[in-house]
Amino acid sequence: MPILPIDYCPSCGSQTKLHIPKGDNRERAVCGACDTIHYQNPKIVAGALPVWQDKILLCKRAIEPRYGTWTLPAGFMENGETVEQGAKRETREEAEAELVNLSIYTMLSIPRISQVYIIFRADLTGPDAFGVGAESLETALFAEHEIPWNEISFPMIERSLRYYFKDRERGHFGVYAEDM
């Protein structure tokens, strides 16, 4: 989702101008007619790392970008939901799975595209408790040695998976707030 400039006022339809409002220190799109200031802020991508015993659920993307590569279920958080609800909804939509025991795991800022990925560790409820959602070509459980590292969709997903296997081996799960 590219960041679209606000050339016209979403409230009244008049042209906006970029200027720094009084008391602010950044340029904003300000309406030339009704003076409304329109802010643009980073978006949260909420996702999950779904676990069944020693395996992780991945989804093969049926949508662009990165069509055909493997990802963890994740997508833009919606208004009116919690981050955890967003992660559960995305997992339902992409993999028809209900998650339990969610724990915050990675929070990865990508300032270049003004996004923050927030991924939860979570459990599946059974070895077959998932399907193939509309945005996926296929879904499957992978043991560590089966992960298709060269076909993972995004570096945020790869980093979360690498932390998971490292933490599992050392027997302790951290929480990682980092930048990409």
Place this chain on the structure above:
Amino acid sequence: MPILPIDYCPSCGSQTKLHIPKGDNRERAVCGACDTIHYQNPKIVAGALPVWQDKILLCKRAIEPRYGTWTLPAGFMENGETVEQGAKRETREEAEAELVNLSIYTMLSIPRISQVYIIFRADLTGPDAFGVGAESLETALFAEHEIPWNEISFPMIERSLRYYFKDRERGHFGVYAEDM
């Protein structure tokens, strides 16, 4: 910051209509002329719990809402920055302090207003290493028994402070992802 409806297309200025785009499952503001879909998503409030020895830095708000109450430095994350940079910038703006040793601490979703508070624990660099920023009436260090619990700005701030003192007493700091 209330959530403004998108009545006019920010890209071309024509009127929008609310409908569910193909492949989606929620109503979006879609332009009647150029067909651009305009999404609205939750905003991140990035903040810090600044510590000097046994004391916490609080800021008395010089702005609405909750003018005159005490808060932790926090504010809307901006495009192009990381969550941590947002927390450091807000602390600079509200309390003229430079933070070090940031650790993610609380992530509190408030679905009613489509916001997510993300607060870092952090250290001040000295007992006088802060000032009074433009959005603050005053700033001060508080020991636990000095915290003005009845004059704290928001429940997200109070909850973060309560966790901090509880964790400090038991000698172990968790990371808390919760809903309000």
